[in-house]
């Protein structure tokens with residue numbers, strides 16, 4: 001006949017059972033937390049990888065904008081895209097808050113990184129001359145202060161006059177930029193809007209940013225129709241304001 005357990009023995013069994021339960025709960029929490037982080041990281045990595053795919057495919061707007069949109073659409077809370085290797089590649093860094101477990105964040109943040117080759121710029125017009133380095137000759141000022149080499153300044157005055165004849169006012173907001181000016185602009189605006197110093201065509205003294213308003217505005221339409229016959233082309237499909245003189249300085 002089996003011996004009956006004493007109350008003390010029954011108590012220690014309950015404590016043991018409780019211990020096992022708590023231990024199991026901890027284990028489940030740890031596994032769930034690791035699993036949650038793992039899934040969150042995989043999803044974020046996918047956001048970064050999709051961003052790479054859409055950047056490398058090329059398109060009408062800037063690679064950085066395309067990449068950022070895609071990463072955000074796939075759950076990345078923070079997106080940072082940097083130009084690396086002298087503009088040859090882009091580094092996409094994404095982050096999202098760590099997944100929560102029973103209301104407690106499992107870690108600080110989930111992060112992922114991916115790298116994209118810079119696609120060839122989608123040029124609307126002729127690439128034109130783009131000598132390496134920064135133009136070092138004399139400069140003339142047009143409109144409120146935009147600078148151009150003398151030949152291109154003459155060409156701008158000519159197209160400005162032609163536009164005026166059609167009731168269109170051209171206004172140049174920015175022309176030649178030296179290395180330091182471009183570096184300051186890059187630091188201020190970041191890689192989505194500005195080119196890193198050394199890679200901007202504004203170094204050539206053949207380029208102007210013109211206040212065209214949105215793409216398809218009256219000024220933009222006039223330039224699109226008449227610019228090429230005067231030697232001016234919109235350089236990049238995603239920058240309706242940026243016009244270059246293809247015959248050079």
Ligand SMILES: [Zn+2]
Nearest residue numbers: 202208209242
């Ligand atoms: Zn520009």
